[in-house]
Each structure stands twice: as C-alpha cells, then as structure tokens.
Amino acid sequence: xxxxxxxxxxxxxxxxxxxxxxxxxxxxxxxxxxxxxxxxxxxxxxxxxxxxxxxxxxxxxxxxxxxxxxxxxxxxxxxxxxxxxxxxxxxxxxxxxxxxxxxxxxxxxxxxxxxxxxxxxxxxxxxxxxxxxxxxxxxxxxxxxxxxxxxxxxxxxxxxxxxxxxxxxxxxxxxxxxxxxxxxxxxxxxxxxxxxxxxxxxxxxxxxxxxxxxxxxxxxxxxxxxxxxxxxxxxxxxxxxxxxxxxxxxxxxxxxxxxxxxxxxxxxxxxxxxxxxxxxxxxxxxxxxxxxxxxxxxxxxxxxxxxxxxxxxxxxxxxxxxxxxxxxxxxxxxxxxxx
Amino acid sequence: xxxxxxxxxxxxxxxxxxxxxxxxxxxxxxxxxxxxxxxxxxxxxxxxxxxxxxxxxxxxxxxxxxxxxxxxxxxxxxxxxxxxxxxxxxxxxxxxxxxxxxxxxxxxxxxxxxxxxxxxxxxxxxxxxxxxxxxxxxxxxxxxxxxxxxxxxxxxxxxxxxxxxxxxxxxxxxxxxxxxxxxxxxxxxxxxxxxxxxxxxxxxxxxxxxxxxxxxxxxxxxxxxxxxxxxxxxxxxxxxxxxxxxxxxxxxxxxxxxxxxxxxxxxxxxxxxxxxxxxxxxxxxxxxxxxxxxxxxxxxxxxxxxxxxxxxxxxxxxxxxxxxxxxxxxxxxxxxxxx
DNA sequence: CTGAAAGCGCTTACAG
DNA sequence: CTGAAAGCGCTTACAG
Numbered sequence: 001x002x003x004x005x006x007x008x009x010x011x012x013x014x015x016x017x018x019x020x021x022x023x024x025x026x027x028x029x030x031x032x033x034x035x036x037x038x039x040x041x042x043x044x045x046x047x048x049x050x051x052x053x054x055x056x057x058x059x060x061x062x063x064x065x066x067x068x069x070x071x072x073x074x075x076x077x078x079x080x081x082x083x084x085x086x087x088x089x090x091x092x093x094x095x096x097x098x099x100x101x102x103x104x105x106x107x108x109x110x111x112x113x114x115x116x117x118x119x120x121x122x123x124x125x126x127x128x129x130x131x132x133x134x135x136x137x138x139x140x141x142x143x144x145x146x147x148x149x150x151x152x153x154x155x156x157x158x159x160x161x162x163x164x165x166x167x168x169x170x171x172x173x174x175x176x177x178x179x180x181x182x183x184x185x186x187x188x189x190x191x192x193x194x195x196x197x198x199x200x201x202x203x204x205x206x207x208x209x210x211x212x213x214x215x216x217x218x219x220x221x222x223x224x225x226x227x228x229x230x231x232x233x234x235x236x237x238x239x240x241x242x243x244x245x246x247x248x249x250x251x252x253x254x255x256x257x258x259x260x261x262x263x264x265x266x267x268x269x270x271x272x273x274x275x276x277x278x279x280x281x282x283x284x285x286x287x288x289x290x291x292x293x294x295x296x297x298x299x300x301x302x303x304x305x306x307x308x309x310x311x312x313x314x315x316x317x318x319x320x321x322x323x324x325x326x327x328x329x330x331x332x333x334x335x336x337x338x339x
Numbered sequence: 340x341x342x343x344x345x346x347x348x349x350x351x352x353x354x355x356x357x358x359x360x361x362x363x364x365x366x367x368x369x370x371x372x373x374x375x376x377x378x379x380x381x382x383x384x385x386x387x388x389x390x391x392x393x394x395x396x397x398x399x400x401x402x403x404x405x406x407x408x409x410x411x412x413x414x415x416x417x418x419x420x421x422x423x424x425x426x427x428x429x430x431x432x433x434x435x436x437x438x439x440x441x442x443x444x445x446x447x448x449x450x451x452x453x454x455x456x457x458x459x460x461x462x463x464x465x466x467x468x469x470x471x472x473x474x475x476x477x478x479x480x481x482x483x484x485x486x487x488x489x490x491x492x493x494x495x496x497x498x499x500x501x502x503x504x505x506x507x508x509x510x511x512x513x514x515x516x517x518x519x520x521x522x523x524x525x526x527x528x529x530x531x532x533x534x535x536x537x538x539x540x541x542x543x544x545x546x547x548x549x550x551x552x553x554x555x556x557x558x559x560x561x562x563x564x565x566x567x568x569x570x571x572x573x574x575x576x577x578x579x580x581x582x583x584x585x586x587x588x589x590x591x592x593x594x595x596x597x598x599x600x601x602x603x604x605x606x607x608x609x610x611x612x613x614x615x616x617x618x619x620x621x622x623x624x625x626x627x628x629x630x631x632x633x634x635x636x637x638x639x640x641x642x643x644x645x646x647x648x649x650x651x652x653x654x655x656x657x658x659x660x661x662x663x664x665x666x667x668x669x670x671x672x673x674x675x676x677x678x
Numbered sequence: 679c680t681g682a683a684a685g686c687g688c689t690t691a692c693a694g
Numbered sequence: 695c696t697g698a699a700a701g702c703g704c705t706t707a708c709a710g
Contacts, residue, residue, distance in 0.1 A: 007458070009687055020697045025689060035695060052459060056398040057687035060702050065395060067438075074420070077623075081416040088441055097460055099406075099436045102427055119346065120391055121436055229627050258627050265629055284416075285624055288568050288597050290604055348703055359681045364705060374679060396703035399686050 008049040017045040028053050055095050065122045066095045068311055071114065071138075072129035073105045076255075078283050079300055083129060083152070086304020096312055099123065105132050111141060118145050125149060125311035127304070133157070134197045148314075150307040154198040160322040161314060164307045166298040168198055168280075171326040172205030172250065173212075175278050175296055178328060179248045180213050182336045184276065188221040188246035190235040190256050196227070202252045202280060221246055225256045232259025240267055240275070247276065247337035254279035254286045254295055261289055261333075272335035282329050291332035298326035347388040356384040367392050394434050404461045405434045407650055410453065410477075411468035412444045415594075417622050418639055422468060422491070425643020435651055438462065444471050450480060457484050464488060464650035466643070472496070473536045487653075489646040493537035499661040500653060503646045505637040507537055507619075510665040511544030511589065512551075514617050514635055517667060518587045519552050521675045523615065527560040527585035529574040529595050535566070541591045541619060560585055564595045571598025579606055579614070586615065586676035593618035593625045593634055600628055600672075611674035621668050630671035637665035 010028075014021045019042060026034050027042045045051075059065045068087060072080055087098050101117060103110055110132075118126070118141075125148030132138060133151035139158060142149035151158055154168040179187055189206045192199025210217050220242040223235030232251055239246055240263055251257035257279030261271055269275045271291060279286055282297030302324060309319035349367075353360045358381060365373050366381045384390075398404045407426060411419055426437050440456060442449055449471075457465070457480075464487030471477060472490035478497060481488035490497055493507040518526055528545045531538025549556050559581040562574030571590055578585055579602055590596035596618030600610055608614050610630060618625055621636030641663060648658035 011687080021688080022690090022697060023695090026696085029689085033695060038695080052455075054399075054687050055459060056395060056402075056404060056461065057702090058689080059395040060393075060399050060704085061687080061689040063395075063702070067436075074424075077416045077420040080420055081413070084439055085413075085441060088439075095459065097406075097438045097440070097456075099438050100423055100427075101436075102424060116391075120394060120434065122395065229623075255627070262627075262629050284568075285627060288594070288601075288624060289628070290601050350703080360704080361681060361706090362679090365680085368705085372679060377679080393703050396686090397705080399688085400703080400705040402686070 007054075008051045010051075010053070013042065013045050013049060013051050016049070017042045053095070058095075059122065063122060064124055067097055067099045067121060067123050068308060069117075069121070069123040069126035070098060070100045070129070071103055071126050071132060072100075073103055073132050075129055075131065076281070076283065079281070080129065082300040083127070083304035083307075086301040086306075087127065087308040089301070089305045090308035091312065094312065096124065096308075103132065105135070111137060114138065115141060115145065118142070118147050123147055127152065127307045127311065130154065130198060131196050148311050150310045152303055152307060154201045156322070157197070160320070161310060163322050164303045164310070164324060165322060166303070166324050166326045168201040168296075168298075168326065169205035169208070171296045171298075171328065172202045172280070173209040175280075175294075175328055176206055176209035176250060177213075179250070179276060179278065179334065180209070180215070182276075182334065184248040184337050185215060186221065186244060186246045187215070187217075187248045187250065188223070188239045189217070190223045190225045190232055190239070190249060190251040190260065192252040192256075193226040194224075199227075199252055206250055220244075225252065227253050227255060229255045229259045232256025233263050234259070236260035236263035237266070240264065240269065247274075248278070248334070249275065250278050252280055254281045254283045254293065257293060257295065257333075258285050258289055261293075272333050273338065276334040276337070278334060286329070287331070294331045294334045295329050296326050297329045299324050346393075347390045349390075349392070352381065352384050352388060352390050355388065356381045392434070397434075398461065402461060403463055406436055406438045406460060406462050407647060408456075408460070408462045408465035409437060409439045409468070410442055410465050410471060411439075412442055412471050414468055414470065415592075415620070415622065418620070419468065421639040422466070422643035422646075425640040425645075426466065426647040428640070428644045429647035430651065433651065435463065435647075442471060444474075450476060453477065454480060454484065457481070457486050462486055466491065466646045466650065469493065469537060470535050487650050489649045491642055491646060493540045495661070496536070499659070500649060502661050503642045503649070503663060504661060505642070505663050505665045507540040507635075507637075507665065508544040508547070510635045510637075510667065511541045511619070512548040514619075514633075514667055515545055515548035515589060516552075517669075518589070518615060518617065518673065519548070519554070521615075521673065523587040523676050524554060525560065525583060525585045526554070526556075526587045526589065527562070527578040528556070529562045529564045529571055529578070529588060529590040529599065531591040531595075532565040533563075538566075538591055545589055559583075564591065566592050566594060568594045568598045571595025572601050573598070575599035575602035576605070579603065579608065587617070587673070588614065589617045591619055593620045593622045593632065596632060596634065596672075597624050597628055600632075611672050612677065615673040615676070617673060625668070626670070633670045633673045634668050635665050636668045638663050 225231035225235045279295040286293040286295045352363045564570035564574045618634040625632040625634045
C-alpha cells in the first residue's frame with residue numbers, strides 16, 4: 001500500500017523493518033551473508049508494503065540497465081515475433097524488459113551504431129538473430145563493452161553460454177532422406193543467399209544426403225536463391241525448365257518454396273503429383289498455401305526463451321540447453337514420384 | 340573522447356566549459372533561459388568531449404524513463420513488426436528506445452499487469468495496437484499513471500493527440516464499389532470477430548456500399564469469421580455452398596481471404612474467373628498466394644512512426660497527422676463476373 | 679541569465 | 695552477519 005500515491009522506497013522498508021538500507025539491499029539481491037531471521041523479517045515488510053525496487057535507481061547505481069536487447073536485421077517477421085514471445089516467457093514477472101533494435105547489416109556504420117546503442121542504453125545483455133549473429137566482430141564488441149550476449153543460429157558458432165542453435169544440416173538431411181525413401185532420385189535444391197550460415201548448413205545437409213545415397217546433383221539441379229519469394233519463383237522456374245525435370249525440390253526456406261509452388265502452377269504441374277516440394281521454417285504460409293506444405297519446423301520461441309535465460313540467469317539449469325532440434329512437419333506437398 | 344574507458348559526465352563538461360552543472364543541464368534540455376554565448380560554448384565542449392547524457396541518471400532524476408512501450412495482443416506478426424520499424428524510424432538518433440510488451444486481452448488481470456509494468460518501467464509513453472487499443476479503461480489507466488499513450492485503430496476512438504487511425508470503412512466501401520463497377524451483384528462478406536472495431540468498420544463499409552447500389556445482402560451472403568485462416572476457409576465454404584453462389588467475396592482480412600482461395604480451389608472454382616476475392620491488410624501472403632490477391636493496404640509503418648512522434652514530440656508538426664488513408668492494391672484476384 | 683545545495687533510490691567499498 | 699558514508703549522473707526548487 002503506497003501512501004498517497006508515492007511508491008514505497010528502500011528507506012521505508014528499512015525503517016519499518018528496523019534495519020539499514022544496506023540490509024534491505026542484501027535481501028533484494030539475495031546476498032548469502034544474511035541471517036535467516038533478518039531475511040524473513042525484511043521480506044515480511046516488503047510483502048506488506050508491496051515494495052518493488054526502482055529499476056532506474058538500480059540501473060544508475062549498477063551502471064547497468066535491466067533491459068534485454070534484441071538485435072536483428074529482420075530475417076522474417078514471424079521469426080522475430082516468436083523470438084520476442086520467447087524472451088517474454090523468460091522475463092515474465094522479473095524486473096527485466098525487452099528492447100528491440102533493428103539494424104542494417106549492409107550499413108558500414110552498423111557496428112558503431114550498435115556500440116553507441118549499447119553505450120547509451122547499458123543493456124544487461126543482447127540476443128542476436130541471424131544473419132547478424134554470424135558476425136564475430138559484433139560478438140567481440142559485446143564482450144568488450146561488458147554486455148552479455150547470446151547468438152541464435154543454425155550451427156554452434158560460439159560456446160554454449162553464448163549460443164542457441166538449431167540443427168539445420170541434420171534436418172535437411174532427414175528431409176531429403178524422406179524424399180529418397182519415397183522413391184525420388186532427381187531432387188533439386190534452391191539455395192539460400194551466399195554468406196548466410198543457414199543457407200550453407202542447409203545446402204551441406206542436402207548434398208550429404210544425396211551423396212550418402214549415391215545420387216548425383218548436376219549443376220542444373222541447383223538454383224541460387226536469396227530466401228525471398230521471387231527468387232524461389234525464378235529458381236524453381238529454371239529447375240523445372242531443365243531438360244530432365246526434377247521430381248522433387250527442396251527449397252532452403254518456405255518463402256522460396258512458396259515461389260516454387262507458383263512456378264509449378266504456371267507450368268501446369270501439380271503439387272505433389274507431378275512435383276514434391278519441401279520448405280524450411282514452418283512459417284504460416286506453409287500451412288496456408290495450397291496444398292499445405294511439408295517443411296522443417298524449428299522451435300523459435302523456445303530458443304528465444306532459452307537465450308533470454310542464458311542472459312539473465314547464466315547459472316540456471318534451464319539455461320543450459322543450447323541445441324534445439326528441428327523437426328520435419330509432414331503435410332501434403334510430398335508424394336512418391338509417378339512411375 | 341572518453342578518458343581511459345570512462346564516459347564523460349556532466350561534471351566534465353561543466354568543468355571544461357567553466358560553468359555549473361545546472362547550466363549544462365539547461366543546454367541538454369534546451370531551456371530557453373540561456374544566453375547564446377553560454378549555449379555555444381557549452382555545445383562546443385559537448386561536441387569535443389563526445390558527451391552523451393546518461394539516460395539512467397536522467398530517468399532517476401526525472402522519475403521517467405526514455406522508453407517507449409509497444410502494447411499489443413499479437414494482432415498479426417507482420418503488422419507488429421512494421422509498427423516497430425515505424426517507431427524506430429521516429430526514435431532513430433534520439434535517446435529513446437522501444438520496449439515491447441505483448442499482453443493477453445483475455446486475461447482478467449491484464450489491466451493490473453499493465454499497471455505494474457508501467458509503474459515499474461516508468462515508460463515515457465506507450466503505443467497501443469488494436470484490438471486492445473479499443474479498451475477505454477486501458478487508455479484511462481495510462482492517463483492516471485501519467486504515461487503518455489497513442490492508440491492505433493481503424494477509426495478515431497480518441498482525440499488526435501492520442502490516436503492514429505486508418506479509414507477502413509471508406510476503403511471497404513471503395514473496394515466493394517470496385518466489384519460492383521465490374522458487374523458483380525452477388526457479393527458476399529466474411530466478417531471479422533465480434534467485438535473488434537476493425538471488423539465492425541469493415542462490415543459497415545461493406546453494407547453501406549451494397550445499400551448505396553440497392554443491392555441486397557441476404558443472411559446466406561454473410562459468414563462470421565475470426566480473422567484466422569481456418570475461419571476464412573470455413574466461412575467461404577459456407578458461402579460457396581449456398582443455393583445462389585456469390586460471384587465475389589470480400590473477406591475482412593487477408594488471412595481469411597487466403598482461406599477463401601482454398602475453399603474455392605476445393606470446389607474447383609477458379610479465382611478470379613469463377614470467383615473474385617478481395618482481402619484487407621496487404622500482408623505478404625496477399626502477394627504470394629496464387630493468383631496474387633487484390634486487397635486493401637494501410638500504411639502501418641507510417642502510422643507507427645507518427646504515433647511515436649506524438650509520444651516524444653507532441654508539439655511537432657509531423658506529429659499532427661492522425662488519419663492515414665488506406666488504399667486498394669489491385670492484383671489478380673478480381674475480374675468481371677462471367678455472363 | 680546563472681549557480682550551490684539537496685535529492686531521485688539504489689549499491690559499493692570499507693569497517694566492525 | 696550488519697551499518698554509516700559516499701557515490702552513480704542527472705534535475706529541481708530556490709536564490710540571486
């Protein structure tokens with residue numbers, strides 16, 4: 001019960017509990033050096049007063065804000081939002097809040113901009129989304145500035161304390177294995193943009209699966225994309241117009257896979273009867289396109305939650321998980337090839 | 340140039356400029372009571388030192404953080420992210436940062452949760468997205484707590500200082516006019532969820548256009564949806580299975596419109612030859628579905644930017660715009676009805 | 679137009 | 695295990 005609109009402060013608690021501010025501070029910060037009696041007494045007063053420590057004051061004294069930052073270069077709206085939800089899951093009922101900061105990875109001043117941002121906001125820690133999570137100089141910058149960081153990515157690019165990763169390579173292998181098991185032999189790949197680690201991992205997974213089964217991947221069975229719808233449309237067009245048409249396409253993400261659906265339709269090819277398609281991400285469009293798309297889903301929200309836990313409670317057990325298995329989501333864009 | 344890793348403080352500036360801290364503070368806060376000479380002198384030192392006021396200290400002294408909050412109940416990932424981009428446009432190169440806070444409008448404790456959040460973070464102001472922006476008690480709460488707020492919505496629910504609104508009703512009227520001009524007479528509606536102002540506005544626009552042209556809207560030409568894909572699929576199914584099938588459908592958002600595409604396909608109806616469809620939002624799926632969808636686009640990012648400006652610079656001219664016209668985006672899901 | 683003092687609500691060495 | 699003093703870097707009355 002705050003008196004006359006004023007929130008109770010540490011002084012109010014100290015006075016009512018008959019201890020010093022410092023002791024109250026120790027209770028707040030869970031210091032070990034504290035008698036059980038004192039702790040109980042102070043906690044009782046805190047509860048009775050409804051006292052909540054003022055984060056602004058703590059931030060000033062600690063030279064550190066209770067803010068978690070989300071650094072991203074808009075990989076994909078759905079992903080960014082799910083990550084946000086995951087972070088919120090982790091910081092619910094804590095004093096932390098989530099600050100978002102889109103950046104432009106093509107800007108020559110990106111690192112300086114981020115440095116200024118970290119300097120000014122004195123974030124407690126940041127979560128970095130791909131593809132900028134692949135930038136080692138950025139991780140280094142965080143280290144220098146004493147700002148915690150966790151990177152999200154498609155492979156372990158950093159040690160477990162600083163990384164949450166999906167297993168893209170294995171999952172793409174599994175997806176291609178699935179196609180092969182159904183009888184597909186001519187399977188084509190639409191790659192993601194050069195320089196993206198996820199694109200690399202997915203391609204490697206694709207090639208590994210093909211090689212393991214002794215299947216050839218001629219140049220005409222590979223198209224370069226950039227993760228955007230249009231590139232999937234163009235890339236699939238190219239693949240489908242090749243002399244020996246593939247019976248299945250793995251597209252490195254769902255947006256490009258959607259483009260492949262359109263390319264097939266333009267050529268009067270039916271999915272999955274004439275062409276099987278598998279995407280990656282399990283974004284909403286995968287479920288809402290016709291026919292519903294088989295794709296690889298990864299636990300974005302859980303990864304966001306785990307990353308936030310690593311930031312705010314590095315010791316915590318639930319913060320120890322760093323690898324997050326993706327899994328194949330089977331829908332209706334895959335069938336055995338026609339004889 | 341910070342000496343030995345320490346950032347310069349207001350004291351450093353004061354000392355070097357040969358004035359008091361208070362005077363430096365006046366410069367920072369653009370106080371009018373200041374001689375031109377003093378201001379210039381202090382500003383020179385600030386520039387030379389690369390001094391940036393510490394937001395944590397200001398927050399403590401002012402009892403107010405330089406944080407803008409985004410309160411939303413996940414209407415739609417794309418919209419939320421575009422709003423974030425708009426807010427970032429507005430606060431770029433300022434000391435403000437953006438804090439996101441998803442809420443659950445069905446939670447009985449929502450208002451208390453938000454109160455606690457505002458109390459603790461002492462936000463400078465919040466931007467509230469629909470549908471919770473329609474909650475007057477929430478706006479009232481912000482007022483009580485001395486927290487600035489701006490609501491985003493589909494109609495002017497508040498005065499211009501506290502509102503950015505699109506003109507959904509007019510735009511749906513225009514969209515339906517467009518269908519009628521092409522010769523459609525049996526036009527059906529898939530409504531948004533009850534209790535959503537946007538659903539109400541769009542329905543009213545639909546009905547107004549039909550009435551203006553003397554066209555009947557029998558009950559079988561109206562389906563209830565909830566803005567989700569599945570409800571569009573089911574609703575359109577219902578409409579298309581009615582004895583006299585509509586030649587066109589207006590769905591109150593793109594997700595439901597996508598569902599309508601599927602319902603048509605399931606019935607071997609071609610869009611737009613056998614059925615014209617118009618959606619609302621111009622979300623990515625509208626461009627990526629087949630055929631590309633005609634829909635109503637509204638300037639989400641600009642509205643986010645304007646809302647943020649209202650929050651941080653209420654006097655500013657660019658913060659005065661409150662109405663943001665949506666517009667019809669013509670693609671390929673609309674054609675004249677077959678004779 | 680400018681400044682000295684007190685205060686925002688915490689934490690950090692330093693003692694004891 | 696506990697406390698008195700100083701400090702984090704600003705702003706707010708209050709004078710002058």
